[in-house]
Ligand SMILES: [Zn+2]
C-alpha cells in the first residue's frame with residue numbers, strides 16, 4: 001500500500017509539472033471534472049486487477065513450465081526460474097530489449113483486437129474520457145487489462161524469457177502509455193514518426209473521423225505505418241475526445257458499461273457512429289503525414 005501511495009504522489013507531482021508548467025493546463029485549476037472517477041479506477045486497478053494479473057501469470061507459469069519439465073515445483077517456488085532456451089542465454093539487457101520490442105509489436109495487435117467487434121465494449125471504457133490527460137490513462141475496464149496482460153505475457157512465458165526481462169518490459173511500455181495521454185502538444189519534432197508522442201496517442205482518442213482506428217502503437221509508430229493505421233497530420237492538433245455512445249461517468253457505471261445493450265454498438269468499427277442515411281459506406285480517409 002505504501003508503494004502505491006508513493007508512486008501515485010510521484011506521478012501527480014511529475015505530471016503537474018508537465019501539464020501545468022509546460023503543457024495546456026497553464027493557469028488552470030489542479031482539479032478537473034471526473035478526476036475522482038479516474039482516481040477510483042486507478043485504486044480499483046491497483047487493488048483488484050493487478051493482483052488478478054499476477055495470479056493469472058503465476059497459474060500459467062505453473063501449468064506450462066512444470067509439465068514441460070522446464071523447472072521443478074520446488075525450484076519455481078524458491079524463485080529460481082531464469083527462463084529457458086536461446087533467449088534466456090542472452091544478457092539481461094539483451095533479453096529486456098527483445099521483450100520490449102516484441103511486447104510493443106504484440107501490444108499493437110492486442111490493441112487493434114480491442115477495437116474489433118467482440119472487445120470494443122470493454123476498450124470503450126478507456127476511450128470514454130472527454131478531457132484527456134495523464135490520469136485518463138488509468139481509466140480502463142478490468143477485463144481489458146486482464147486479457148491484454150495475459151496476451152502480452154503468455155508469449156513471453158512460451159518463448160523462455162527470464163522473469164526480469166518480462167517483468168521489466170511491461171512497465172517500461174507503460175511509461176509511454178502514461179505520457180501518451182498527457183495534456184501537452186509534444187510531438188518530438190523530427191522524430192515524430194520514430195517514437196510515439198502525446199500528440200500521437202491523443203489522435204488515437206480523437207472523435208475526428210479521420211483519426212478513428214488509427215495510431216494503435218505504444219512505442220514505435222513503425223507498426224502503424226507498416227499496417228496502414230498511421231495518422232499524424234502536421235497542421236492540426238488532436239481535440240474532441242471520447243466515444244460515440246452514451247456513458248455513465250461513474251466508477252460503477254464504467255465497470256458496468258460493457259454489459260449494457262447500448263454498448264453493443266455500431267457495426268464492425270464500433271467506435272465509429274452509424275452512417276447517416278444516404279451517406280457513403282466508405283469512411284476511409286487517406287493518411288496525412
Ligand atoms: Zn484504443
Ligand SMILES: [Zn+2]
Pocket residue numbers: 126137181201205
Ligand atoms: Zn489511451
